[in-house]
Amino acid sequence: MKSLPLRRAMMAGVLAVSAVTPMFIAAPAYAQFGGIVYDPSNYAQNVLTAARSLQQINNQIQQIQNQATSLLNEARNLASLPFSSLATLQQQVQRTQQLLGQAQRIAYDVENIQQAFNSRYTGTALTGDHAQMVANANARWEDSVGAFEDALKVQAGAVGNIEGARTSMDSLVTASQSATGALQAAQAGNQLLALQSQQLADLTATVAAQGRAQALESARQAAEEAEGRERFRRFMGN
Structure with missing residues (x-):
């Protein structure tokens, strides 16, 4: 219980x-x-x-x-390139053009060359009287001497531009190597091409001036030969 x-x-x-x-x-x-x-x-x-x-x-x-x-x-x-050689290159080209523009007697002009050859190198210029022949011979001699002097001046100008071209090249190469962007590198490359063009212009001017002098000298010699034959013909005819 x-x-x-x-x-x-x-x-x-x-x-x-x-x-x-x-x-x-x-x-x-x-x-x-x-x-x-x-x-x-x-x-x-x-x-x-x-x-x-x-x-x-x-x-x-x-x-x-x-x-x-x-x-x-x-x-x-x-970003643009902070250096520009354009002004220097233009000045060098202008100096070369000025030297070419100072060509004596027969300039770099087609009409001027044609007139000079008609009056001193061909045709009646070689068959005139004795006084005319002597005057034309002297004129041709002065043409040749002046052309060689012009060629030397142009060559001296081209040589004088070498130092400026060297300075511009050094600055452009330095700027190209330190370029921070594609635009700066492209601008430096373009200016280097411009420098090369300026040097080619100097070379072209030098070759042209030298060729002009040689051409005038060859023309003078050819005119003298023609004039000599004319004098001999007159002598034998007399």
Whole structure:
């Protein structure tokens, strides 16, 4: 009889535990601290979203840096060369042109050459009277001497331009090697080509002046031979 109350008490305890256990099992995965509800799954989702947002910001920063680098490279490529030898090259070409323009007696002109040859080298210039022959011979001699003098002047001018060409070449090569962009390198290359063109112009002028002198000397010799034959014909006729 004494064990009956004990059994009832034990049975009541088992029923109480059975009733409380489902409450712990079915409890949700959050806790409440001082009125703040903490949800682990929501917190993890927020952390993941923040990480993704930070990655997007980093990607945007990298894109901006790449664009800034590209703009800097474009600015360097568009920068002009700070050195220009154009004025010096133009002055050298002008000096050579002035020397050519100072040609004595027979200039570098087709009409002038034609008139000079008609009056001193061909035709009636070789069949006039004695005084005319002597005058034409002297004129032809002066043509040859003047042409050789002109050739020497042009050669001296071309030689004088060599030092200026050397200085310009050194400056252009230095500027080309230190070029920071494509435009500066291209401009340095163009100026080097201009320098080469100026040197070719000097060479052309020198060859032209020398050729003019030789041509006039050859023409003088040919005229003297023709004039000599005319004098001999007159002598034999007399």
